[in-house]
Amino acid sequence: MTAQTPPTPPFRDTALPFAKRIDDLLSRLTRDEKTGFLHQFGPAVDRLGVAAFRTGQEALHGVAWMGPATVFPQAVGLGATWNQELVRRVGEAVSREARAMRARDERVGLNVWSPTVNLLRHPLWGRNEEGYSEDPRLTSAIATAYTHGLRGDHPVYWRTAPVLKHWLAHNNETDRDTCSGSVRPRVLHEYDLRAFRETVEAGAVAGVMPAYNLVNGRPNHVSPHLREQLRGWTEQDLLVCSDAGAPSNLVDSEHYFDTHEEATAAALRAGVDSFTDHGTDSSVVIGRVRRALEQGLLTEADIDAAVRRQLSVRFRLGEFDPAADPYAGERAFDTPEHRALALEAAEQAVVLLRNDGVLPLAPDARVAVVGLLADECKLDWYSGGLLHRSTPLEGLYERFGADRVEFAEGVDRVLLKTSAGTFLHVPPAPDGPGTVRGAEGTLDPALLAGRTDLPPLSTDAAGTELALVDWGEGVLTLRAPDGRYLSVAEDGYVRASADQPGGWVVQETFRLEPHGDGHLLRHLGTGRHVQVAADGVKVAEQNPEVFGLVVAERGEDAVTRVAARADVVVVVAGNDPHINGRETEDRTTLRLPAQQELLLGAARAANPNTVLALVSAYPYALDPADLPALLWTAHGGQAAGTALARVLAGDVSPAGRLPQTWYADDCDLPDLLDYDVIGSRQTYLYFEGTPLFPFGHGCSYASFSYGELTAEVDAATVRAGFTVTNTGDVTADEVAQLYARAVDPSVPRPRRELLAHRRVTLAPGETAGLSFVLPLSDFAFRDVAAGRWRVEPGPYELLAGASSEDVRARATVILEGEPAAPRPVVERGLDAVDFDEQRGTEIVDRTRTAGDSVTPVAGEDGELLFRHCDFGTGVTEVTVEVSGGGTVEFSLDGGPVLAALSPRAPTPGPYDYTTLRASCPVTAGVHDVRLRLRGPLRLARAGFSG
Incomplete structure (x- = not known):
């Protein structure tokens, strides 16, 4: 008898639609198997042939954390290109390398957590490098391009499945897991949600990751907007992956729920489908889910919904159809095309901020290259390992020849003298000096922080001269002559063992603290002081060493020496992405670190032909008045140095544009935790001061003229067009930008708002005609009185030009729109959060699951203003829904208090609301309503009746 082949289960049948296949697979999984899928590291189900999944x-800008890969410019640098097609190709290259790497290492995942679409609202945010722009439209345009590249172009299967970070309104590292941003509805819809929405609606997003912070008093991991907004933007299943450790934060740091079972159930019901918590140990999370089921906090249907969304992504990735997956054989890794693309992206990211004619450099120029970043190719927390590297110094050597380029890093060279009269000594590396970098710049795995098999530092009579690199705010790194950074391993000993500062907790940073006639040397990673012991130099709680600082050479002296001999000086300044501004750490100032300002001043004094090239993850505030030329680029990945050298030499005309405002001073900035971009006039959209450099700014080696801006309005669109002509003598790119502003708005609107842009390449004398079709919805705002988007009738000015402030052509269009109507407060009442103006209040959660209330800022009286409220034929009673204790005072049109409502006793808890009533005759007609909040209460809404 011939054995019969078992029938193919429907979930393996490629002829069936994914929905039916998922239904079949779900029906075959036990409850415990489905529950196991809820952790980041989902186990295999061997009996069904289902593999483990992570x-x-x-x-973010290359495959990260899994070893060497092509490293592209940081995300903010990709944003500075203003070039969607380029960014799409970068996304495609990254996804191809992810597939190729997975083919040889199954730990490489295809559910990629990128891009970051959080808006660069505040330039002191530590993760500025991870976002694309302060503008929601530019952010969504770049993010959409990147996700399309990551997804691939097959109609069914995806090369990788991108997840957007971080939902929602996330712009601070300070207290990021406990602080709450107060985000009014207009800001929520017009600003923070917009970048997510437009990217999701473009169709290449697999899901989102909630942020650590709270919004309006509620943790993002239980955000009702996941259900109410996100999943309404597309019919496609979207996977929501928690951020690392955030599910536990709901209880442990945020104290939002009393038990982890409640928290886990609430997050799952809110829409979180995959819990990233407790590393690879899934037992903690799965135990919480099982107990939540037992306690009736969850149903199996809740689990099915989450697992269904996970399986949807896995099916789209081709996991269950290996023979049909068009990307299964992808092997493109570190190809010539990817290397060329890394260079192209780095070139396009360079922004020329000003140029008085010193650039491009003359072909026979003698160049001095100085500064802390001059011979560095820095990585960040979300970089892969370097396969190739180029520093600005190396790029200029290659372009001009080593005989015409002179280098001075500009750091102090010091000896650290002990109280015994000896000096710190760095033992030689086991393989001798010069082994820090391997072939083609790859990191030598024998010299990584954390090693304990290298000899610790010791002391001797001669000592070792160390490079003391001052990164600002007293944060130092110390480097041995062969390039190794001093680092502290888990055993507490100080060794020269790191190629670069890095790691989740940086172990390569120190601070010199004055003590008597010398200094204590504090290690910042452990918080302990350095001690000289018989068995080597270590960090310890007791007996710190008091060091004398012997300066062998000052950095500014070296800069002065080489600058005086050069025709032109290039000062390369900026930041190390792991120090003074990164994930977990916000910046405290826009200023350049004092040591770098000192070096810049020394170069200027020695040679007026000084060019400042800033290589940084964020903007700075500085005085460019006597600088002949100033450039900025984000850390540009493996090709950064070559790209910068080619721009300086004129091989490439720079055309990067600022993706965010550069402010002139710290005093121009709002508080880091103030998320109300409208009320506090933030970003180019609302800022009324004079920026150092405006949003969209960037210069060129060519010049461009703009033709007349024409505009036509039809029933659904505005059609705008203009020409751009290269009036210079070199081929160059121009980034033409189109903005709009409401001429006479009834509510605060942006000073100008980006609607569209186009990056075009033009030869000398060449003209390009640019046309844009703009839906009328681009001119809408969120009308809080009506609870929806509305295009206001009236004139709108269109502005075409080279930046948000460099306007070259204007046109005015009249839009019919929908006239404003008074608030029908008798029929609908007033939700407290829908105010027009406020003072001294913040928005908080109405309940743990949904809604908003308003409360006074602690220690202040709060005030809410609602304009144009229609009381119909008049009312006789006002009601308020409040919790807590305190008083709500009601007045009209700036007049006296007409009613004061207070509960007899505070309510039991913040979510226990009571309705208060007061007689209060209000005459017929339209009035402005003012509600003053006194004391520790939460106001949910007010109502009026006759």
Whole structure:
């Protein structure tokens, strides 16, 4: 008898639609198997032939954390290109390398956690490098391009599955897991949600990751907007992956729920589908889910919904159809095309901020290259390892020849003298000096922080001269002559063992603290002081060494020496992405570190032909008045140095544009935790001061003229067009930008708002005609009185030009729109959060699951203003829904208090609301309503009746 082949289960049948296949697979899984899928590291189900699956692979500007890969410019640098097609190709290259790497290492995931679409609202945010722009439209345009590249172009299967970070309104590292942003509805819809929405609606997003912070008093991991907004933007299943450790934060640091079972159930019901918590140990999370089921906090249907969304992503990735997956054989890794693309992206990211004619450099120029970043190719927390590297110094050597380029890093060279009269000594590396970098710049795995098999530092009579690098705010790194950074391993000993500062907790940073006639040397990673012991130099709680600082050479002296001999000086300044501004750490100032300002001043004094090239993850505030030329680029990945050298030499005309405002001073900035971009006039949209450099700014080696701006309005669109002509003598790119502003708005609107842009390449004398079709919805605002988007009738000015402030052509269009109507407060009442103006209040959660209330800022009286409220034929009673204790005072049109409502006793808890009533005759007609909040209460809404 011939054995019969078992029938193919429907979930393996490629002829069936994914929905039916998922239904079949779900029906075959036991409850415990489905529950196991809820952790980031989902186990295999061997009896069904279902493999293990891990959500999450970092891929912000290259495949990260999994070894060497092509490293492209940081995300903010990709944003500075203003070039969607380029960014799409970068996303495609990253996803191809992810597939190729997975083919040889199954730990490489295809559910990629990128891009970051949080808006660069505040330039002191530590993760500025991870976002694209302060503008929601530019952010969504770049993010959409990147996700399309990551997804691939097959109609069914995806090369990788991108997840957007971080939902929602996330712009601070300070207290990021406990602080709450107060985000009014207009800001929420017009600003923070917009970048997510437009990217999701473009169709290449697999899901989102909630942020650590709270919004309006509620943790993002239980955000009702996941259900109410996100999943309404597309019919496609979207996977929501928690951030690392955030599910536990709901209880442990945020104290939002009393038990982890309640928290886990609430997050799952809110829409979180995959829990990234407790590393690879899934037992903690799965135990919480099982207990939540037992306690009736969850149903199996809740689990099915989450697992269904996970399986939807896995099917789209081709996991269950290996023979049909068009990307299964992808092997493109570190190809010539990817290397060329890394260079192209780095070139396009360079922004020329000003140029008085010193650039491009003359072909026979003698160049001095100085500064802390001059011979560095820095990585960040979300970079892969370098396969190739180029520093600005190396790029200029290659372009001009080593005989015409002279280098001075500009750091102090010091000896650290002990109280015994000896000096710190760095033992030689086991393989001798010069082994820090391997072939083609790859990191030598024998010299990584954390090693304990290298000899610790010791002391001797001669000592070792160390490079003391001052990164600002007293944060130092110390480097041996062969390039190794001093680092502290888990055993507490100080060794020269790191190629670069890095790691989740940086172990390569120190601070010199004055003590008597010398200094204590504090290690910042452990918080302990350095001690000289018989068995080597270590960090310890007791007996710190008091060091004398012997300066062998000052950095500014070296800069002065080489600058005086050169025709032109290039000062390369900026930041190390792991120090003074990164994930977990916000910046405290826009200023350049004092040591770098000192070096810049020394170069200027020695040679007026000084060019400042800033290589940084964020903007700075500085005085460019006597600088002949100033450039900025984000850390540009493996080709950064070559790209910068080619721009300086004129091989490439720079055309990067600022993706965010550069402010002139710290006093121009709002508080880091003030998320109300409208009320506090933030970003180019609302800022009324004079920026150092405006949003969209960037210069060129060519010049461009703009023709007349024409505009036509039809029933659904505005059609705008203009010409751009290269009036210079070199081929160059121009980034033409189109903005709009409401001429006479009834509510605060942006000073100008980006609607569209186009990056075009033009030869000398060449003209390009640019046309844009703009839906009328581009001119809408969120009308809080009506609870929806509305295009206001009236004139709108269109502005075409080279930046948000460099306007070259204007046109005015009249839009019919929908006239404003008074608030029908008798029929609808007033939700407290829908105010027009406020003073001294913040928005908080109405309940743990949904809604908003308003409360006074602690220690202040709060005030809410609602304009144009229609009381119909008049009312006789006012009601308020409040919790807590305190008083709500009601007045009209700036007049006296007409009613004061207070509960007899405070309510039991913040979510226990009571309705208060007061007689209060209000005459017929339209009035402005003012509600003053006194004391520790929460106001949910007010109502009026006759």
